[in-house]
C-alpha cells in the first residue's frame with residue numbers, strides 16, 4: 030500500500046519553471062489519471078514522483094514519509110512508458126524475469142512463480158517462450174506491463190502506455206489495465222493519457238493539469254458534470270463542450286454558456302437558437318451535426334442515431350435546461 034502526497038511541488042529546468050506549485054493527494058490503491066494539453070507537465074510530474082527527476086522545491090511523501098531524496102529504486106515504483114523497450118534478443122519470459130534476476134535474494138523458483146502469475150494476469154502465458162518480434166504491438170505492451178508487475182510495485186506509473194497501439198488493441202489493452210487495477214487493488218496507479226475514453230473509464234479520479242498547475246481534481250463524473258472552469262469544461266468530454274457567448278449567453282445570465290453536444294436537441298422549425306448545418310458525420314450508432322451560428326467554433330450536436338441533415342440546412346437547436354453550464358467573464362461557474 031502506498032499513498033502519495035505532493036506538497037507545493039515545483040520543478041524548474043534551468044530558468045524555466047514547468048511545475049508551478051502542485052498539491053495533490055493520491056490515495057492508497059487509487060487509480061489517478063493525469064490529463065492536460067501537450068507540454069503542461071504530466072510526464073515531468075510522473076518523473077518527479079518516480080524520483081527519476083529531482084524536485085526543485087516542495088515535499089513528496091509516500092505513506093506520510095518524505096522521500097525527496099530517496100533513490101528511484103527504493104521507492105517501490107514501476108513505470109511503463111509509451112514505447113515498450115523490450116530486449117529484442119530475450120524471450121518474453123526472460124524480459125519479464127530480468128529485473129528480478131538483477132535484484133538479490135530471489136531464487137529461480139520464486140522468479141518463475143512471479144513471472145507466471147503476472148503472465149496469467151495479462152493473458153500472455155502462451156507467449157513466454159517467444160521473442161518480442163513474434164508478438165503484436167498490444168502483446169508487447171502487455172509484456173512491458175508484465176515486466177513491471179513482476180517487481181511487485183506498490184505504485185504503478187503509466188505514461189501514455191497505449192498511444193502506439195491501433196484502436197482495437199487500445200480497447201483490449203485498456204480493459205486489461207482495468208482488470209489489473211481490480212486484481213491489484215492495493216497498488217496505487219497514476220496514468221497519463223490524452224484519450225478521453227481511457228481517462229473516463231479507468232480513473233477513480235482525474236487530475237486536469239494546465240501549464241504546470243492543477244486546474245481541477247475529481248471523479249470523472251464530477252468533472253463532466255461540474256467543471257470548475259471553461260478550461261476543464263472544454264477539456265473533459267468528447268466531442269468538446271460547445272461555448273456560446275454574446276446576447277445568447279446574457280439571456281441565461283452568463284458571459285458564456287457551455288452545453289455539450291449530447292444535451293442539445295435539434296429541430297427543423299422552432300428552438301432556442303438557429304444555425305446553418307456546415308457538416309455532418311455519421312458514425313453508425315451516433316452522429317454529429319456541425320452548425321455555423323456565429324460562435325468562435327462551430328456548434329456540434331450529438332445525436333444517438335444516424336441523421337439526414339445536409340450542409341446548408343437551417344435548423345433550430347435547444348439546450349436541455351438542467352444541462353446548461355453558465356460561466357462568468359473569468360471562465361468560472363456562475364452560481
Ligand SMILES: Nc1ncnc2c1ncn2[C@@H]1O[C@H](COP(=O)(O)OP(=O)(O)OP(=O)(O)O)[C@@H](O)[C@H]1O
Nearest residue numbers: 042043045047065066067068069070071072073074
Ligand atoms: N529535461 C528537460 N529540460 C528542459 N525542459 C524540459 C525537460 N523535460 C521537459 N521539459 C519541458 O517541460 C514542459 C513539460 O513537459 P512534459 O514532458 O512534462 O509535458 P507533457 O504534459 O508530458 O506533454 P505531452 O502531452 O506532450 O507528453 C515542456 O515545456 C517541456 O519542454
Ligand SMILES: [Mg+2]
Nearest residue numbers: 071072073188
Ligand atoms: Mg508526456
